[in-house]
Each structure stands twice: as structure tokens, then as C-alpha cells.
Amino acid sequence: MNVCILDIGSNTIRAVVYETIGERMVMLYNKGVASMIFAKTSGGNLSAQGQNELSETIKSLMETVRDYNCDYHAFATSAFRDLANKQEVIEYIAQKNGIKINVLTGEEESKCDYLGLRRETGAVRGVGIDLGGGSCQMMSFSEEGLLSAVSYDMGSARIKRRFVGGVLPNKDEKDKIYDYVIRHIEGFDTAGARTLFAFGGTARAILMLKRVLHADRTPDRISREELEGFINFAYTAGAVPFLKAVTRKRFDTVIVGAIIISAIADYVGVDTVLVKDCSVRDGYVIKYVLENNY
Numbered sequence: 001m002n003v004c005i006l007d008i009g010s011n012t013i014r015a016v017v018y019e020t021i022g023e024r025m026v027m028l029y030n031k032g033v034a035s036m037i038f039a040k041t042s043g044g045n046l047s048a049q050g051q052n053e054l055s056e057t058i059k060s061l062m063e064t065v066r067d068y069n070c071d072y073h074a075f076a077t078s079a080f081r082d083l084a085n086k087q088e089v090i091e092y093i094a095q096k097n098g099i100k101i102n103v104l105t106g107e108e109e110s111k112c113d114y115l116g117l118r119r120e121t122g123a124v125r126g127v128g129i130d131l132g133g134g135s136c137q138m139m140s141f142s143e144e145g146l147l148s149a150v151s152y153d154m155g156s157a158r159i160k161r162r163f164v165g166g167v168l169p170n171k172d173e174k175d176k177i178y179d180y181v182i183r184h185i186e187g188f189d190t191a192g193a194r195t196l197f198a199f200g201g202t203a204r205a206i207l208m209l210k211r212v213l214h215a216d217r218t219p220d221r222i223s224r225e226e227l228e229g230f231i232n233f234a235y236t237a238g239a240v241p242f243l244k245a246v247t248r249k250r251f252d253t254v255i256v257g258a259i260i261i262s263a264i265a266d267y268v269g270v271d272t273v274l275v276k277d278c279s280v281r282d283g284y285v286i287k288y289v290l291e292n293n294y
Helices: 050-063 084-099 106-121 155-164 170-187 201-214 224-233 240-250 254-269 280-289
Strands: 002-008 012-021 024-034 069-077 101-102 125-132 136-142 144-151 194-200 221-223 270-276
Touching: 002 050, 012 050, 024 050, 024 280, 050 084, 069 280, 084 101, 084 125, 084 254, 106 125, 106 136, 106 144, 106 194, 106 280, 125 155, 125 201, 125 240, 125 254, 136 254, 144 170, 155 170, 155 254, 170 254, 194 254, 201 221, 201 224, 201 240, 201 254, 201 270, 224 254, 224 270, 240 254
Parallel strands: 002 069, 069 101, 125 194, 194 270
Antiparallel strands: 002 012, 012 024, 125 136, 136 144, 221 270
8 A cells, every 4th residue: 555644844845655565664755845834824823825835735746646546644743733723724725635634743743753763773762853843852762662752842943033033043042042952851851861863854954964064974973073063164154055055945944953953962961963764754654554653
């Protein structure tokens, strides 16, 4: 059976096709387009124009995967959780596109992240973070399973809008973001883990930055020192065009993301962050399509 997951996020709206056979799943197709939800939201409501653009985006993505003969599932995360008119938008999309959007709670999103991370890494102990545009999911786990799962309203785009006056954060804004993150996650139970996994588009963009700046093809590791170097790079002349060329649509949030991840790394007490190619979508398939919670 082929399944198309439509992931409606703050940074990106993405269609991913999986082939599922029993409990096995293989990704066949992956396409994302920039999300306009933040830009089209005013006073907590997604505008009529924003709803129409969302519908057209979903329609276009569904058309690109039509030949896969999929069952369609759609879910939304932080960008939708915050909408005052989300029920209106859900009904509009159901009418226009024939698909119902499942708005995940922060806890549900974190649990899906955990399932995707466990499938990708096989790790039995650690802390995972999925840094999106609107929120950051943190989870700790051990041999006993998921221990803590929390969704924090500190995604890279949300934090940028709150703290950054220009394109990239200056040193004062960097310090304010760092302090805010540390205060925000205070009390999170890491369960003594000494491994930090990061995933999602922002983490992958930071890894791409490392590969280009350092000509380093190390597949999945970013040191705390390297994160600090990327943050300091933002203060240099030519940083903006360089970031545009390397990270494209994330050029104005990738440094904010590096600050957030560096603060979490310090909180967990690790010198290295492992970047993994998994996603909340993987966990969504496991939990809601395959109905497997490990």
C-alpha cells in the first residue's frame, strides 16, 4: 500500500509518499514547498487569501503524487495549533480538497518524533529534538521507552520574529535567544542521557552549512564549537548572500536555529549533536497508519 503524508508545518508544506508492507515502510517520494501560514496569519486568524493559497498548495502536491495511487493523510503542527480559526480552515480544506487535516497536539507531535527517531537510529537512550519553524519538540527516552515528551513554542521562525530586528541576529539578540531557550526548557528531564539527536529541516540546514564552510563530509555530527562558529559567522560581511546560497529558504532562520540547538546542547551537557534524517512524518506513519507504538 502506498501512503501520502501531507505535513503542514510552519516552514514547509510537504508531501511524502511511503510504500508500506506489513510493518516495513520505504520512502518513494518527497517534495516540499514554503509554507505561507505565518505570513498570512493576522490576529491569530489565517486570512481568506491564506486559506485559498493553502488549498491550492495542497491541490498541487496531491496532483504530483497521483500516479502513486495513494491513501492520503494530512496533519498539521504548531502553525495550525495556534490558529484561532483552525476549525474554519479544517472545514475549508475538507470541502475544497476532500481531505481532513489532523491537528496534532504538542505531545502527539513529540511522540511521533520519538517513533521516527527510534526507527532511524535504533538508539535506546538519549534526548531528541525536532526544531521546526513554530515549535521545538524535545523527548528523552531509555530502554524503558519514552520518558518525557514536551513541545515548546520556540521554533526558529517564531523565535526570529520575537527577538530579531534584522535579517540575522546580532550579538545582543543572540544572548537573549540563548537565555530564553535555557529558561524555557528548565526542568525538562533528560534522564541522565548524554546523547543529543537533532532532526528536521533546520538541523539539516546547519549540517549543510558545516559541509560547505568546513569542507567536512562527516555525515551526521556537529560539535558545540562548530555551532558557535556558525553563529559568529552571521556577524561577518557577506553572511546573508552566503546563507541564501547554501540554505536557501532557511537563510534567515538557520542561525537562530543554531543558537537554539547550542542552548539545548549546553542544557543536556553534550559537546556533539548527532543530526539524523528522520521526521515526525515517519513517526506519524508508524503510529497512525501502521498503528505501531513500539
